[in-house]
Amino acid sequence: MILKDMKMGMSEQSILSCYHPDAHDVFDVTSSLSKVCRELRDPKVRQHEIQVSLFSAVRPMLAERAEPRTVERRLNREPFFSETKFDGERLQVHKDGTEFRYFTRRSHDYSSGFGATADEGSLTQYIAGSFRSDVQSCILDGEVIGFDPRHERFVSKGSHVDVKSLTENSSLQPCFVAFDILLLNGQVTTNMPLHKRVDLLEKAVVEVPGRIQISRRQKGSTREDAVRFLNEAIENQEEGIVLKKVTSIYKPNARKAGWLKLKPEYVDNLVSDLDMLILGGYFGEGRRSGIVSHFLLGVASGDCDDEGMPQSFWSVAKVGSGYSLQELDELLAQLASKWKVYDPKRPPEKVVLAQGLKEKPDLYLEPRDSVVLQIKASELVRSSQFRTGITLRFPRVALIRHDKPWHDVLSYTELCELEKAAGGKLATAMVSLDEEDGGSPAKKRRVGAYAKGHPAAHVHASHSSAAVVGTHQQFSVVSSLCRAQFEEMKASVAVAVVFVQLVACYPNLGYIGNQTFLYRFFNSVPGVVRTYPESEHTIESLTGTLPAEWQNVSTKRSNLIEIAKKLNLTKLVEAIIKVGLAGLLNHEGPFTLFGPTNEAFENVPGYCRYVPLKYVIKHHIALGAHKESEFKNNLLLDSFVPGRKLRINIYPQTHSVTVSGRNITNTDNVASNGVVHVLSEVICTLFKGSAAFELGRCRAYSVLDALIKTAGLYDALDGDGPFTVFAPTDKAFSKLSPDLINKLKSNVTALKEVLLYHVVPDVWYSAGLTNGQLKTLQGQSLNIAVDGGVRVNDATVILPDAAVSNGVVHSIDTVLLPKLLTTDPSFSTARL
Structure with missing residues (x-):
């Protein structure tokens, strides 16, 4: 079952449209794949009217990001309602008599917590009597927000309030703010214009302060109105506003259908920019797996050395947006020789994390080797995940500041002062129509923003962009010290490799000449064409029959592939070939290969059959050659999946030695580039988290x-x-x-x-x-x-x-x- 975005370049729209032309529309109003399959069995039969129905979650209509200066054009100069953009969680309330259901934006059912009947739950028992007597059934769209009854105010979601988990003993209570009605007494209202739906909503619901309220709205038609409404929101320390065309109909899951959201951070020069230092890096997932895609940010601690330079930096936030892929790749190329592996047993003195090493990065940088990032965010909120006790909400990179020295960044004292001002909101200035006239889009293309002080890149003639499959980037060729070694590696794995900045083969990391580490690190450095294809083979695709060219391979040395073949691990070898790791395991190393038998592949659990094969195989490869004599209980080995560890356990009472719970049945099959241990089961998944x-x-x-x-x-x-x-x-x-x-x-x-x-x-x-x-x-x-x-x-x-x-x-x-x-x-x- 797929619960999240697989980051595989294919959306739900792509998949559903293959099943039936109306599948996506039906899914939007039912959130049920079973209903899609039942109602659309015949692809020739079309759905002329998609029905909203009680107790089936409707995927909510969404608002498009905008700026005041574009309002008139985007809304066709028609009148609009302005509503407060509440900082809560989107929620639908379905009522049928005394029975209630609650669905979140992602169609999760939280009726058990909020209350399925009129006399139970954290919300239903307080709002069941707030509907007029003639309202038998309805579907309301709105947000549920934490409400502080003592101070009579809403509490920001950024304050780490899980409104779905509030109980009678909590200091806060859930309050539902309704802004739309999708069904009333059995009649679907989504095709009515918004102003008529608002009239129905206000007649159907009787407000109960702090429990159920109707969103207040103002009417406008010009960008001057939009600026005035946004400035009022800034003055009230609110998140922003939502503008809705008064004639708009309700379109489930649509974002460009007449609703716009305006926030202060969408407007240039309205939100304070914060200069912060990159302290560490995190490997990405999906297509960016093995590549640093997010950064740990820090501020100066306030303690200075004799030269007046900060002695340490405290972690404050994690950022992974705002830059283009090209900017990210070029930044990584600049930092490639500077990264160090973060060892929690020996944490760096100058990079200070929260107690318990929370938000620990995969890699870190010495502050003097790092780069300053100019950051935008909506507000500062309290968090125990970072050393400062404060973090950024919705951070993004506005600019990469090559003109600023590493020590010229925000300090912890300045951060605390910002947090106290305006309740943590970073928008304190007001929108000016003059600025709007001369401004530029908040999300603009930063041509040359990275290039300040950065040398132009070029590619060796033998590796021009035309010769390198799968990349459109160019990178400078540096470090003749490593060139011979990389030429040898490039030839051995038979893949086009663009040279990257690898100063003296990463001397700071203590892995000089270690090709095992360099191969792993290649996956986090731009400019390298991966040595395995991003295929989507699964265990189901294995037959145990090797391609002809691999059946009689003979070499002067018995490498890992040859040893695996001699052990009759043919499905393992077939899998290695299919995911493109054969060249590596033939020639590079040292590695430890934990090889499941053919029977192990045939008897995997059902869920494992559909895990992408490349991830399964990489779970079975450890860096370095580890013989049984080195094994000890709870020994952790680095797997080929960044951040995932293989755990060795020794159980004398069952005479078992296991790796991540799988029995090792045959040990120490030594190869020229490592060692093979045979497993009786397949390691399907290794979770990175605790x-x-x-x-x-x-x-x-x-x-x-x-x-x-x-x-x-x-x-x-x-x-x-x-x-x-x-x-x-x-x-x-x-x-x-x-x-x-x-x-x-x-x-x-x-x-x-x-x-x-x-x-x-x-x-x-x-x-x-x-x-x-x-x-x-x-x-x-x-x-x-x-x-x-x-x-x-x-x-x-x-x-x-x-x-x-x-x-x-x-x-x-x-x-x-x-x-x-x-x-x-x-x-x-x-x-x-």
């Missing part, structure tokens, strides 16, 4: 994630560990009585006892478990039974061995309750 982080990303554990945060255990489970977490799914929690859940939420001590009863110190993959007991962090022990599967007390492990950065997570079907709860009379309602 147990706490990955549980929070998966909707199947939403209840567990919320309880971990309520108990204040998130930071502990986000730490180094190592841990084994037996994670109950949401379905497992549904077996508990609501009374018990409420008691646990109100008794943090008891809640911690329950949660820590699910956590075992050290890493216990299923391969290492035997019949017996494991002591938990709560103090009591779990009973483990192994017989064709794994049982933990009364729970069954339904999805084992999810490898996370600080251990392993096993999914279980029943919540584990320690004895002190099951014997405590006050918790006698533990089970249904």
Whole structure:
């Protein structure tokens, strides 16, 4: 199941349109793939009118980004309504009698929290009586926002308020602000003009201050009106405004349909620019996998040396937008020889992160080697993720400042002063019509912005743009010290490589002459054509038959490919060839190849069959040659996927040695460029995040994630560990009585006892478990039974061995309750 953008260059529109011409429209108003498939079975039958229906999430209409000077042109000089752009979460309210449903912008159903009936939830019980007596059914579109009843004000989402998780004991309460109505008493209203829908909305809803309100609107028709409305929003410290053509109809999921959003940061010279230093880099994902695509930013700490230079820089934000791909590539080329691998065991003195090394970068820079970035953002908000305790909301790069020295940046003291001013908002100036007349678009093409003080780039004649497939960039040729080595590597992997700035083969990184590291680092430096194609092969495509040219390959030395063939790992070799890594494993190294057998590939879990093959194979390659004699429990090895580690575990009780939970059945098959160890199972995925982080990303554990945060255990489970977490799914929690859940939420001590009863110190993959007991962090022990599967007390492990950065997570079907709860009379309602 695809839950997020796969960053594969193909949108949902592309896929849905292949199924049926109307598929995307139906999906927009139902958010249901099953309904799309049922209603559009015949591609020859067209849908003449797409119906909005109760309790089916409608994908909301969206507003297009704009500036005041373009308003008249974009709205065809027609009258418009101006509404406050609220800083909450988009929400639809579906009402049918006393039954309610709530859907977010991404069609997630949060009815259980807000309340499915008139007498329950954090919202429904307060708004169920706010509809006029003749309103039987309706669908409202709006935003839900945290409301502070004590100070009678809305609270910004940037204040890290999860309005969906607010309870009766919270200091804030959810308030729904309605601005549109899509259905009323069974009649779809989306084809009515906005002014008529507004009339219906105001007649249908009776406001309850702090619980349900109707968005206030003003009417205008000119850019002067737009400027006035935006200045009022700035004065009121609001996020911005939304302008809506009064005649606009409601078009689900449409962005260019008569709604415009205006924010101060969209207007040049209106928001303070902040000069910050690049402290580190993060590898990207998808097509930018292995390439630095985001940067860690910092400010001067305030402590200076004898020369008056900052002694250290504190982390403040992470930025990954505002620059073009060309600007990014050129910046990376400039910094290529400066990067150092961030080692959490020996953190650099001059780059200071938040306690617990939060937002740790993959690479870092010495401040003197770095570059200043000019940053724009909407506001400053509090955050424990960065050393400053303050971060930027919606940051983007406005300019790369080659004219500024590394030390001439914002200081921590100045940052604090900005945060105190105007409640953290960075827009304090007002919009001027004169500036609007002479201004330029906020998102303008910065021709030559990067070039200041930067030498013109060129390419060696043998590597002109016409000769290099897959790149349109040009890069300067530097460092004759490395040229011979790179020529040899280029020839050995049989791929066109453009030389990049690699001063003395990265002496700062201590990997002089290490081609293993250089190959990995090539993927984070622009100008290199990758040595593997971005193909989308899967395990399903493997046959075990090698191409003819690979069947009788003989070399003077037994490299990793030859050893794998001798071990009859033909599906592994076939996969390596298909993803384009054969040249590398034939000639380069040293590497450790963990090779699954043919049977292992045939018996992978269902979900693994559709993971892109290139990621699966890279999970089986470790940098360096590691023999069994080097193995020790919880040894971490760098895999070929940046940021992902392979974990070695030794379990004497089961006579097992595992890598990321997979049994190693045959060790130390030595090759000329590394070593091969045979596995009985395939490593399908390696998660980069911690147990706490990955549980929070998966909707199947939403209840567990919320309880971990309520108990204040998130930071502990986000730490180094190592841990084994037996994670109950949401379905497992549904077996508990609501009374018990409420008691646990109100008794943090008891809640911690329950949660820590699910956590075992050290890493216990299923391969290492035997019949017996494991002591938990709560103090009591779990009973483990192994017989064709794994049982933990009364729970069954339904999805084992999810490898996370600080251990392993096993999914279980029943919540584990320690004895002190099951014997405590006050918790006698533990089970249904």
